[in-house]
Amino acid sequence: MMNIISRKSSSLASVKAPIRALASVPHVHSLLHFHIHPPISTSASDAVVARNVVTSAAPIPPLSGLLGFSGFRVRNFRSQSGPLDFRASVVSRAEYAVADFSDEEKSSKGGDEGLEISKLGIAQEIVSALANKGITKLFPIQRAVLEPAMQGRDMIGRARTGTGKTLAFGIPIMDKVIQYNAKHGRGRNPLALVLAPTRELARQVEKEFCESAPNLDTLCVYGGTPISRQMNSLDYGVDVVVGTPGRIIDLIKRGALNLSEVQFVVLDEADQMLAVGFEEDVEMILEKLPQNRQSMMFSATMPSWIRKLTQKYLKNPLTIDLVGDSDQKLAEGISLYSIASEMYEKASIVGPLITEHAKGGKCIVFTQTKRDADRLAYAMARNFRCEALHGDISQSQRERTLSGFRDGHFNVLVATDVAARGLDIPNVDLIIHYELPNSSEIFVHRSGRTGRAGKKGTAILIYAEQQARTVRFIERDIGCKFSELPRIAIEGGSRDMFSDMGGGGDGGRFGSFGSRGGGRVGGGFGRSGSSFGRSGGYGESGSGRSGSFGGFGSSRSGGGSSSSRSGNFGGSSFGRSGEFGDTIGSDRSSGFGNSSGSHRSSGFGNFGGSDRSSGFRNPGSGRSSGSDSTRLSRTSGGFNDSFSSRFGDFGDDRSNNGQSTGRRSF
Numbered sequence: 111m112m113n114i115i116s117r118k119s120s121s122l123a124s125v126k127a128p129i130r131a132l133a134s135v136p137h138v139h140s141l142l143h144f145h146i147h148p149p150i151s152t153s154a155s156d157a158v159v160a161r162n163v164v165t166s167a168a169p170i171p172p173l174s175g176l177l178g179f180s181g182f183r184v185r186n187f188r189s190q191s192g193p194l195d196f197r198a199s200v201v202s203r204a205e206y207a208v209a210d211f212s213d214e215e216k217s218s219k220g221g222d223e224g225l226e227i228s229k230l231g232i233a234q235e236i237v238s239a240l241a242n243k244g245i246t247k248l249f250p251i252q253r254a255v256l257e258p259a260m261q262g263r264d265m266i267g268r269a270r271t272g273t274g275k276t277l278a279f280g281i282p283i284m285d286k287v288i289q290y291n292a293k294h295g296r297g298r299n300p301l302a303l304v305l306a307p308t309r310e311l312a313r314q315v316e317k318e319f320c321e322s323a324p325n326l327d328t329l330c331v332y333g334g335t336p337i338s339r340q341m342n343s344l345d346y347g348v349d350v351v352v353g354t355p356g357r358i359i360d361l362i363k364r365g366a367l368n369l370s371e372v373q374f375v376v377l378d379e380a381d382q383m384l385a386v387g388f389e390e391d392v393e394m395i396l397e398k399l400p401q402n403r404q405s406m407m408f409s410a411t412m413p414s415w416i417r418k419l420t421q422k423y424l425k426n427p428l429t430i431d432l433v434g435d436s437d438q439k440l441a442e443g444i445s446l447y448s449i450a451s452e453m454y455e456k457a458s459i460v461g462p463l464i465t466e467h468a469k470g471g472k473c474i475v476f477t478q479t480k481r482d483a484d485r486l487a488y489a490m491a492r493n494f495r496c497e498a499l500h501g502d503i504s505q506s507q508r509e510r511t512l513s514g515f516r517d518g519h520f521n522v523l524v525a526t527d528v529a530a531r532g533l534d535i536p537n538v539d540l541i542i543h544y545e546l547p548n549s550s551e552i553f554v555h556r557s558g559r560t561g562r563a564g565k566k567g568t569a570i571l572i573y574a575e576q577q578a579r580t581v582r583f584i585e586r587d588i589g590c591k592f593s594e595l596p597r598i599a600i601e602g603g604s605r606d607m608f609s610d611m612g613g614g615g616d617g618g619r620f621g622s623f624g625s626r627g628g629g630r631v632g633g634g635f636g637r638s639g640s641s642f643g644r645s646g647g648y649g650e651s652g653s654g655r656s657g658s659f660g661g662f663g664s665s666r667s668g669g670g671s672s673s674s675r676s677g678n679f680g681g682s683s684f685g686r687s688g689e690f691g692d693t694i695g696s697d698r699s700s701g702f703g704n705s706s707g708s709h710r711s712s713g714f715g716n717f718g719g720s721d722r723s724s725g726f727r728n729p730g731s732g733r734s735s736g737s738d739s740t741r742l743s744r745t746s747g748g749f750n751d752s753f754s755s756r757f758g759d760f761g762d763d764r765s766n767n768g769q770s771t772g773r774r775s776f
């Protein structure tokens with residue numbers, strides 16, 4: 111441990127020092143403009159907003175202003191000191207558009223009604239960087255979060271997919287860190303920590319931070335690339351660390367990551383942390399943080415673990431829910447279609463659907479298994495520029511695939527649910543659910559890869575007749591209706607587009623696929639409670655599946671039975687809901703949620719499609735001993751989040767592993 115620490119004054123660090131010093135030009139205007147006022151009282155019209163926006167998880171003093179009136183109003187920003195005496199940024203004369211967020215959301219999406227970012231008084235570098243990205247007005251979730259976040263409030267947030275949650279927590283954090291650095295000088299230890307359940311999501315959050323505040327040092331940490339690079343980067347000093355829990359713990363354990371100065375922690379996709387088995391890691395990390403901090407959590411559902419976290423680690427949290435129980439769960443602008451198909455014909459109708467509905471644009475086809483993704487991608491590559499993405503694909507290849515898809519080098523991505531959550535790929539026109547998702551939540555997240563940032567998109571659900579009940583269930587659960595597309599007639603000869611891939615049999619091959627229908631509805635739609643409402647968790651097995659796919663099928667709570675009949679190709683919906691009906695795809699086991707590898711180091715960066723502009727990149731390879739993948743254990747018959755911590759002993763981090771904790775200027 112001490113050896114590691116003594117390296118901190120390495121020559122590399124001293125080279126870095128002037129760079130950091132130069133980068134920390136103070137945003138004096140921001141510091142000067144800031145106001146503190148006593149709270150103002152809520153008005154009678156609060157109810158309008160409260161209905162749609164804010165509920166309090168615990169009794170809180172009335173939050174006024176942003177949350178407290180309908181219509182537009184000019185007001186001063188009310189603030190109290192946040193952590194480390196961070197103060198709210200300037201918001202003098204800022205207009206808070208806080209009418210009905212739902213209505214607003216429908217109409218604006220960054221449109222005319224949004225709050226001008228340039229008027230917020232936040233650091234000019236953020237304003238300019240966002241403007242360069244075409245972001246000039248706040249989205250509703252950002253407006254809802256901004257003021258309480260600036261006030262230092264802990265919060266739980268929920269909004270529809272693609273509506274800008276990252277910047278909702280990102281803007282206040284970036285601004286506060288910039289101000290703090292301007293005042294106190296830049297330090298070595300991070301001031302903000304963002305936990306994400308997957309590498310891809312972590313990378314995306316990092317990208318958003320790097321693009322929006324290019325002068326901040328944001329480091330992304332996850333497994334799959336050498337940990338030494340991340341340790342070096344931490345050694346130089348970082349402002350914000352984004353990462354997956356496993357690698358973060360690894361870095362803490364090695365004495366490379368000192369969380370003693372963290373003032374902001376964000377749990378992004380918190381319920382997904384649970385789904386991929388990170389709960390123990392997350393709690394360990396939260397235990398290591400200073401008491402005096404601001405915590406923000408974003409979660410689509412509220413399983414009991416999240417509630418427990420909320421009670422244990424958040425202080426008097428505010429809940430900002432722009433979805434609500436009865437609202438539709440999908441973003442506006444996504445057209446939903448369903449289409450019935452025989453199991454053995456499904457693969458053959460994907461092509462026509464893409465041609466018709468993607469119209470040459472980007473399309474993601476979601477399968478349940480890695481094997482399906484590979485095979486479908488392979489077969490479709492005859493007619494489309496197409497690649498597969500799933501957890502068995504190496505991290506570096508996954509990144510290449512994602513950046514190729516982003517950049518338009520190919521336009522059809524066949525993915526397992528590894529891509530369902532959080533990924534922000536611009537201009538995806540079409541989502542095809544090749545197989546029913548495991549839960550309504552997964553459906554929402556898969557579909558939410560289109561229609562982002564107010565754009566239009568289409569999602570098509572392919573189902574077998576015997577799965578019609580599940581389709582209705584999804585409709586009810588997400589509050590949307592599917593328009594049924596006419597069946598696509600498949601000529602005999604082309605029924606099985608995998609026919610040259612081995613296997614055989616009457617229709618549908620995929621190796622051991624082959625049963626025509628033969629399904630039975632598993633029935634039993636488990637609806638598991640969450641305080642955020644229904645989250646699905648249905649189990650229906652189209653035709654039952656296992657055979658070559660290995661016995662999926664056991665349903666956990668709330669799920670219907672899924673008959674696993676070997677050799678049959680089935681609809682593969684596996685009821686599993688655990689506490690909240692939110693499930694992950696069966697393919698998560700090895701790859702999804704793995705954390706590893708840095709993709710940005712301050713000086714050198716890493717290779718592999720990172721969007722960090724500065725820096726070279728080094729190929730990420732090799733899994734560190736602390737790879738998170740080892741924690742994901744998959745049990746037969748279902749998806750099991752169980753894992754055992756590799757870090758029973760967490761070291762003596764209470765004393766910060768002996769690291770220097772004092773903030774110092776470089």
Ligand SMILES: Nc1ncnc2c1ncn2[C@@H]1O[C@H](COP(=O)(O)OP(=O)(O)OP(=O)(O)O)[C@@H](O)[C@H]1O
Pocket residue numbers: 219220244245246247248249252269270271272273274275276277531532533534558562563
């Ligand atoms: N105010 C804004 N104006 C225009 N575009 C924005 C704004 N805020 C965010 N965006 C863009 O919208 C896209 C979606 O944002 P983001 O990924 O944060 O959504 P999200 O709510 O986290 O979605 P998901 O739940 O699917 O993860 C991003 O490309 C982001 O840059």
